[in-house]
Amino acid sequence: MKTRCRLILVAAATLFAGLAGAQVAGSAGGGPLACAATQTPGPLRRDGVSELLPDYVVTCTGGKAMASGAAIPTVTFTVGLSTSVTSRILVSPYISEAMLLIDEPGTYPAIPAPVPGYGPAAAQNVCSSYVRGAGPGGCVQYAFTSASGVPIASSSPNTLTPPANIFLGMVSENQVIFSGIPILPPVTAGIERVFRIANIRGNVSELGYGVIFTTEVLESVAIDPAYALPLTYPVQLAGFFQDEVNPVVRTADGVGFLDPRGGAILNPFSQGPARLALLQFAEGFASAFKTRVAPAGSESGYVLPGQGRFPEHDPGLADFGTRLKAEFHNIPEGVRVFVSVTNLAANAASPTIPQPPAASTASYAALVAGEDAPYVNGLPPVVSPTGSVNAQATALAEIPIVNGAGSAVWEVLNADPAAIETLSFGVWASPGANGYAALGTGAVEMSFAPTTLFGDPYSTQASASLPVPRFIYSFEPRPILTVGPSTCQYAVTSNGLDYFGVAAAGDTRMVTVTTAPQCSWSATSDAAWLRFTGNTSGSGPGTVGYSVDANPSSGLREGLIWVAGQSVYVQQLGTAAPAIAPRGIVDPWNYTPGVAAGAWVSIYGSNLASVTQDWQPQPGAKLPTTLGGVTVSIDGIVAPLQHVSPYLINALVPAGVHEGQVEVIVSNNNLSSAPIGVTSTRYLPAIYSLPAPSYPRYYVTAVDPSTGQYLGNVTADRRVARAVRPGDTIDLYAIGLGPTTPAFPTDTFFSDAYTVSSPFQVVLGPSRIVPVFAQLIGPGLYQVRITVPLDMPAGDQPIWIDFGTIESAQGVYLTVQQ
Structure with missing residues (x-):
């Protein structure tokens, strides 16, 4: 993993896994209203920005009967995550695809329905009053009693009319708010009322790479007013992260690993595409690879098709299945690159795999037009072959190489959610049409796709336009081909960059290349704001100078300089003020939120500092309250600082901080964060x-x-x-x-x-x-x-x-x- 991503949910439970009975025979009934929460946790992908979490289910029994025709009282469900919510926005600015379903509508006959036409036998009916819900002025509901004595709801006080049974949630940072949820006690012994909360997506990468180092994602529900729906076990473990994929570059025969010094050697005079390598994506756990829609293991959640009021997206439907990306960099001039259009069974000599039937669990992925290329008429944007090898048994497509860079993206179209799978793709290369290929070494990076920038607050929050799923890019480059001597080895270093690779406007830096005298190299960059100031190619040891332009935007930006198949990572903060992350003030060891006088706390966020700097304490000396132009105020008192960086500050809470609600403010070079309220206690052990x-x-x-x-x-x-x-x-x-x-x-x-x-x-x-x-x-x-x-x-x-x-x-x- 890239060192800049050093700091911690996959398969979400299947749609109907563990369904509780809805208005069906239960284990309890009668007596006071009692509700309990359950959730089935599973592994979640470390790099996921929009990971689908398992459904959170609240099951209620008992309660007092309501008078026929009486308006059903409502409550507010507030769902909280230990990370940011990234469920898709359907209606700007905050109405999302996250939904609360009452009594499992549309699941009959899989789930019996004691009252015909109600509960699981009811049609799915979305409340169109997104903010009010079933409250006054919204989708108001009224109590009735069925012939069998089971309480049922109606949208009319006078006649039985099917009521709304699906409510959409409003996203606010790490919360989803469902307002106006009707609470009709089931009353009858053996009958349960079920509230299922689905399509909650979370930014796992926030936990995995820079906000709070933990292995868990927690999901909780708060009810307002709490007395209206007594809830036990409100805090549930939604899942825990794991590495989702292990990318490996093998020799074309699939037997060994490609030479880490320079990859495969390409003869500049070869005719036709030559086998170079086999790119293997191995799942970190079963179901890390997901199809777009399937009975199990899909990227989609609870899908409501044909909802005309949301023309852009069906709620719950992902844009595509898991996509696997290979980014080629520093490809020598004149070299053409080709890839297999499907995964291959064994090695680069294997034939193209035909697509299995839709219901098959056989592993299959196909080359698509790009990492965020949309489906067309419900079909994936599959790329047609441009050639073939192995006696025309293996279909290839050429990857356009522009300024030494290009990418190939495959989408998982069939997968087995119960097995740990490996998908392999062949890579071929040849000199250009005129037989020319410059000397040098090219590299490849492999990841899930589409990817977004680490630390970019826009792409890592809930959005109406960004694709689902999406991931943080976090994999190291590795050499894939060399045109030239096979004995060449390269070492590339850069001076002046801190741990996070942060550069400031006006910086002039140097990349040093160490190699043998006969070994050629060239330098390229994918960022126009990184400007070369001298030679960009040479043979033997050398240097490449570059300067850094000012960042005119408020957001973080990233760039790479490629030399001899190796990369130097550079990132630059924007001009935005520091921003403290939600739930981003915690103790640094066990990550409990809050502060206490005399306790160490870690503050996570973005733009917290322009540099990375640690204190240099001396015995008996005063502790520093400013590091790298950064200060932290807690309850109006400046705090001693041990470490500052763009994403993390370690501070000692001053002795004078009082107990209760206090404010924390981070200032970085005269720009201050918004005050964040946090609870101060006597102890924070x-x-x-x-x-x-x-x-x-x-x-x-x-x-x-x-x-x-x-x-x-x-x-x-x-x-x-x-x-x-x-x-x-x-x-x-x-x-x-x-x-x-x-x-x-x-x-x-x-x-x-x-x-x-x-x-x-x-x-x-x-x-x-x-x-x-x-x-x-x-x-x-x-x-x-x-x-x-x-x-x-x-x-x-x-x-x-x-x-x-x-x-x-x-x-x-x-x-x-x-």
Whole structure:
């Protein structure tokens, strides 16, 4: 993955997976109204910007009967995600395809309907009053009782008329709001009322690459007024991210890996397309590859076809299936590139695969006109072959190469959601029509498509015009072909760029090329604002100078400089003010939202800084409150800063911050963010822990105070010497443990010890442990010594800090062995 994308949902559950009964026989009924939420989590694609989340289902029983003809009271459902909502906008500016369905309309006979024409047997009827819902002035509904005694709704107070049973949601950052949802208690024993929330899409890449490092996406529902619909288990795990694809460049025979130094060697005098390579896209998990529409594993959600009021898009329908992109860069002048028009069974000698029947789960992908090329009359924009090889058994299409660059995009048209699949595509090349091919090395990048810029707030939020699905681009280039000597190896470096590759207007930088004297190279760029200031080609060691134009826009922009098949990444911030991300103020270890005096917090967002800079603390010296032109104000008090970068700030909450609601403002070179309200508490406890590599949980690394050895889980932390044992005395490290005696300073770099004032317990597995001691040993850093009980069971034991009213995050474990 690209280093600039260093910081964490796939298959959404099938449309009717786990359907709860709607007005059907249930396990409970009668009594007071009671509702419970359920959701079936699944793996989600790390790079996904518009990932479809599993349906969130609320099932209700009991309640009191309403008088016939009485208006049904309504509530507001507010769905909250731990990331931004990216469901498609249907009606500007915020009415979306996210929908709430009452009693599973249109699913009969798959789900029985005790009342004919109602519940699952009802036609799908969208409420056209998007803002009011079934509230006053909207799609008002009235209570009736069926012949069997089951309460049913009507759109008329006098006669039974089918009411609206689908409501569209309004998107606001990380929330979807469903207003005016009618609450008709099911009353009758054994009958359930079901509210299904579908077509919620989330920006997983926000979690995976720069907002909050976590492995989970949480979805919750709040009801207003809460007493009208008592809801248990409102917070659900919607899914957890995984790497969706492993791209590999193999030799054309599919046996080995292509030479990482220069790819395949192209003879500049060869006749006709020569086999170069096999591009393989291997799923990271089953169903990472999705078709546009299918019974399972598709990019689409709950589709409402033929909704004439939305001429641009049927609600819930994706624009296309998963698309796989190969971007070619730095292709030497005169070289022609060809690709297979379908995936190939084994290698570049394999014949073209015919498309399987629509219901087949055989793997199949076809070359399409572009990464965001639309369907035409319901059909994918498949590219026709322009030639063939292997005795005309393998159909090829030439990829236009302009200024050394071109791209091929294939769409998944058939897939098996239950299997981990690999799709392979052949690549061929030949000299130009006049037999000419310049010396040099070309590269390829492979990713899902279409892609968008990391950090671009427009393309990573809910939109009416951007395609669904879409992804963050996050893969490294690798050489695919060389015209010239096969022994050439290249090393390319750039001076002056920080970790994120941020460049400022007017910068003059240099790319250094290291290679043997006989090896040729050339430089190109895909960004006009990166201007070469000297030679752009040569042989042997050399340099390429470039300058950076001013960015006239408010948004981030990215560019690449290509030299000898390798790339230098450059990005430039816009002139926009800093923007703090929704839910972007959290503790830096367990990612609990909020602040507390004396606690470290991480602030995530965009344009937070123009450079990347860390503090350089000196013992006894004042802590810096300005880094790289950045300051942070919390409750009106300037905070000490440990790290600033375009997307992340680490700050120490000043001691004077009061408890309650406070405002946080980030200022970057005289531009300030909008104030963000956040809750300040007395404590914001978090135990030092690291995420497990393959599962959504965190593991504590402790220290043996007698030996200095690290103790914990070696899978999560390679520094660990062993697991903790019963009877061990260990030191935990924590933040956010609150006041000390005497009071600690938050403006000075100190190494004294300050005793924690408030008593607390460490909960470890079945035991509650009173610390031997707990003290502040440096700015914001606490040391907590405990003794592990002798009867502590072996295994991963949950651990947290409990102050009685406030606890540290769940999902944190300490590994114990006997």
